[in-house]
Every structure is written in structure tokens, then in C-alpha cells.
Amino acid sequence: MSDSCGSVSRRGFIQRAAGAESSLLIARAELMRGAGNGKIRAGIVGVGLRGAQTIIEFLSGNDDVELVSIGDLYPDNIEKALRTVRNSAEGPAIESKLKADREHTFTGFDSFEKVLASDIDLILLVTPPVNRPREVEAAVAARKHIFAEKPLAVDPVGARRVMAAASKAEDLKLTFGVGAQRRSQPEYQETIARIKDGAIGEIVAAYAYNLASPLPRLNEKPAGMSELEFKIRNWPQYVSIGGDQIVEQHIHNIDVIQWILGRPSKVVAMGGRAWMPSNWVYGDKYDHISAEFTFPNGVICSSHSRHYRKGCFMRNGELVVGTKGRSSCQDLAPRGPLPPKVQEQVNLVKSIRGQGPYVNLGVAVAESTMMTIMARESAFSGQEITWEMIMESTLEFAPPAPDRLPPSGVPGPAAPGQYQFR
Numbered sequence: 001m002s003d004s005c006g007s008v009s010r011r012g013f014i015q016r017a018a019g020a021e022s023s024l025l026i027a028r029a030e031l032m033r034g035a036g037n038g039k040i041r042a043g044i045v046g047v048g049l050r051g052a053q054t055i056i057e058f059l060s061g062n063d064d065v066e067l068v069s070i071g072d073l074y075p076d077n078i079e080k081a082l083r084t085v086r087n088s089a090e091g092p093a094i095e096s097k098l099k100a101d102r103e104h105t106f107t108g109f110d111s112f113e114k115v116l117a118s119d120i121d122l123i124l125l126v127t128p129p130v131n132r133p134r135e136v137e138a139a140v141a142a143r144k145h146i147f148a149e150k151p152l153a154v155d156p157v158g159a160r161r162v163m164a165a166a167s168k169a170e171d172l173k174l175t176f177g178v179g180a181q182r183r184s185q186p187e188y189q190e191t192i193a194r195i196k197d198g199a200i201g202e203i204v205a206a207y208a209y210n211l212a213s214p215l216p217r218l219n220e221k222p223a224g225m226s227e228l229e230f231k232i233r234n235w236p237q238y239v240s241i242g243g244d245q246i247v248e249q250h251i252h253n254i255d256v257i258q259w260i261l262g263r264p265s266k267v268v269a270m271g272g273r274a275w276m277p278s279n280w281v282y283g284d285k286y287d288h289i290s291a292e293f294t295f296p297n298g299v300i301c302s303s304h305s306r307h308y309r310k311g312c313f314m315r316n317g318e319l320v321v322g323t324k325g326r327s328s329c330q331d332l333a334p335r336g337p338l339p340p341k342v343q344e345q346v347n348l349v350k351s352i353r354g355q356g357p358y359v360n361l362g363v364a365v366a367e368s369t370m371m372t373i374m375a376r377e378s379a380f381s382g383q384e385i386t387w388e389m390i391m392e393s394t395l396e397f398a399p400p401a402p403d404r405l406p407p408s409g410v411p412g413p414a415a416p417g418q419y420q421f422r
């Protein structure tokens with residue numbers, strides 16, 4: 001690791017970080033953090049592609065943890081997930097921690113409530129994003145520790161609901177981990193601490209990129225499958241369930257910018273569909289959005305996200321430029337020893353046990369989520385959107401009941417100038 005562009009020595013940084021951690025530990029010692037040294041009993045809701053991996057990461061990263069309850073809309077997804085877990089390299093070692101019996105395996109729209117009502121300390125929330133505000137609110141009300149996949153909402157009302165619930169979780173000293181895994185990676189943590197300490201001078205500009213390929217879950221609408229089921233199974237393509245790519249994927253990069261620069265004062269964004277046809281498979285999302293965020297100190301962040309077909313240029317990362325150098329936000333420290341998504345499960349459990357720093361990423365990642373939503377709304381409407389405007393927005397996709405989403409038909413992508421921001 002190079003110290004050449006910073007006035008702060010690595011040893012000085014580590015000493016301060018260790019001091020901060022031990023003061024957190026002292027502060028945390030008398031706080032309620034769940035299961036102490038006993039077994040941590042977890043339930044999971046949403047066991048698709050990511051949910052299956054979350055089970056593996058949670059169980060393989062930690063001792064004295066058990067998965068005692070599983071929920072998903074569809075039985076076939078539960079069967080597939082359990083096969084994936086058992087056939088994984090970690091499968092034999094974690095088999096004994098898989099304790100969800102038939103009575104604690106739930107399907108249907110009320111599976112979330114049933115998992116939450118099981119005898120659990122921790123709930124892992126890995127359903128599509130539209131569900132997150134209602135799930136997080138209910139989990140905090142039930143005083144459960146939380147791991148929630150990003151993004152934390154798809155609309156401004158939802159993001160504000162999560163901010164409020166995350167603050168309440170903090171008051172209750174509930175751990176609230178979020179699948180914004182860069183926040184758990186030592187190389188990001190230490191590099192960003194050094195950037196904030198002046199390692200690259202005053203920040204003058206920032207960049208965030210998520211130039212990726214598309215994520216449809218189904219290639220066509222099977223005969224006989226209801227519109228509702230098709231949309232839920234193909235959720236990344238529908239703005240009202242997945243939020244659009246900038247919200248659902250580019251949040252990883254925008255979250256790093258939020259971590260360094262805080263909330264923006266405004267954004268202007270543009271985007272559209274360069275190649276995606278308007279049909280069931282591709283839903284109503286844009287296939288590209290570029291945004292310019294302005295922060296209260298005048299710094300500008302350019303962000304670029306797109307879902308272009310394989311063979312196009314791809315890029316995923318961040319760049320911050322300062323008066324004395326530049327950083328990829330992870331290049332001033334060595335990589336951590338564990339895969340990022342295992343590390344986040346380790347940090348989560350240590351926080352619950354009171355054996356590591358308290359983790360509550362809820363408010364911070366709800367703010368990053370809000371940044372992505374304000375950029376999407378700017379691109380859709382053609383308007384400049386300020387932080388005050390998005391914090392007062394009444395837009396809410398989340399339906400009054402979870403089995404009534406989303407609106408019927410395939411709505412076309414938003415037309416700037418016609419689409420009304422509200």
C-alpha cells in the first residue's frame with residue numbers, strides 16, 4: 001500500500017481506527033444486542049439467486065448460527081435454493097446449521113409475516129426491492145436484528161420509511177446490516193477513512209460507473225403464467241418492483257459517493273432506451289441513465305449506468321479526484337481476507353453479539369437509495385430534482401397489499417416532458 005499521496009501514516013490511521021473501535025465496544029457493552037454468546041437463530045425471506053447465496057454466506061461465515069425459518073412466494077424457488085446451498089462447496093460444512101423444518105418453511109404472500117413470527121433473533125430480507133420498507137418497518141417493530149439486501153426502497157416514500165425505521169432500530173440497538181457490501185470491505189473502509197483524512201487533498205470531483213449487462217429473469221412470458229407472477233419473477237425489468245438499474249445496481253457505486261460526500265443538494269439526469277424492445281421481458285425500465293449530482297460544497301459527481309448487451313464496454317467502480325491525487329476508493333489499503341459478502345455476514349453477527357463494532361447501515365444506505373431514486377426521477381421527468389424536492393415527494397409504488405402489485409399491462413418507459421414528477 002502506498003502512503004505517498006497522504007500526510008497521514010498508515011500506523012497513525014490504524015491506531016485511530018483501533019481506538020474508535022474499542023470505544024464503540026465499550027459503548028456497546030451494556031447495550032441490548034440480541035443473542036449474546038448463544039446461538040443466533042435466523043429466518044430468511046426471499047430465496048432466489050441472492051437468497052441462496054446469503055444462506056451460504058451467513059452460515060459459512062459464522063459459528064453458532066442457525067437458519068430456522070424460510071419463506072418465499074414460490075415452493076419451486078425454495079427447493080432450488082436448498083439444492084444450491086446443499087450442492088455448494090460449503091454445503092457439507094453448513095448442513096447441520098440448516099434447521100428450518102416443514103413447519104417453518106412458508107410459501108405465499110404472507111410468508112414474510114410467518115418467518116417474522118418464528119422464534120428468530122435475526123431476519124434476512126432478500127425479496128425484490130419494493131418489499132423492503134414494509135419488511136424493515138415490521139422487523140423493527142418486532143425487535144429483530146436485520147440484514148436487508150439493497151436497495152432499501154424503489155420510491156421516495158419508501159426510502160423515508162426506511163430512514164425512520166433505521167433510526168428507530170438505532171434507538172433500540174438493533175443491528176441493521178445492508179447488502180451494500182463495499183461498506184464491509186476493509187479496503188474501502190480504510191481508503192475512505194484516509195480520503196476523509198486528506199490523503200488526496202480537497203476533493204474536487206467524483207465519478208461512479210455501473211456499465212453492465214441486462215438482468216431479465218425470464219426470456220418470455222410462459223403460457224398460463226399470470227401477469228402478476230411474471231412481473232414478480234422478472235422484477236429487475238419493472239420500475240415499480242425493482243426501481244430501475246440505477247436504483248437496483250448502480251446503488252453500489254453511488255453508495256460509495258454518499259459515504260464520502262454525504263447528501264447531494266441536487267441532480268440532473270438523462271437516459272432512455274437505446275436497444276431494449278417494449279415487451280413483457282424488458283418491462284418499463286430505461287437501459288441507460290447518466291446523472292450529475294451537485295453537493296453542497298460545490299463538488300460534482302458524474303454517474304453512468306447502463307444495461308447494454310454483452311460485447312459492449314463494461315465498467316463497475318468509483319473514482320474520486322482531489323487536489324493532491326486520485327483514488328478508486330479502495331486503492332489505499334490492502335484487500336480484506338474474506339469475500340465481501342461473507343465479511344458483511346461476519347460483521348453483522350459480531351455486531352449482534354456485541355463482539356464487534358455496532359452495525360446500522362440503514363440510514364446511510366436509505367440516503368444512497370434516495371440519491372438513486374432522485375436521479376431516476378430526474379431522468380424520467382426531465383427536471384432538475386433537489387434533495388428537498390425528493391424528501392417531500394409523494395411518489396409511492398408500494399401497493400397497499402403485497403399481492404396487488406404492480407399496475408396492469410406493460411407500461412412504456414417514461415417520456416421526459418410528459419412524465420410528471422410528484
Ligand SMILES: NC(=O)c1ccc[n+]([C@@H]2O[C@H](COP(=O)([O-])OP(=O)(O)OC[C@H]3O[C@@H](n4cnc5c(N)ncnc54)[C@H](O)[C@@H]3O)[C@@H](O)[C@H]2O)c1
Pocket residue numbers: 045046047048049050051071072073074077108109111112126127128129131149150151179180181217232233235248402
Ligand atoms: N448485494 C448484491 O450484490 C446483490 C446481488 C444480487 C441481488 N441483490 C439484491 O437481492 C435482492 C433479491 O435479488 P435476487 O437476484 O435474489 O432476485 P430473485 O428474483 O432471484 O429472488 C427473489 C426471491 O424473492 C421471492 N419473492 C418475491 N416476492 C416475494 C414476497 N412478497 N414474499 C416472499 N418472497 C418473495 C421470489 O419468489 C424469489 O425467490 C434484491 O433486492 C437485489 O437487489 C443484491
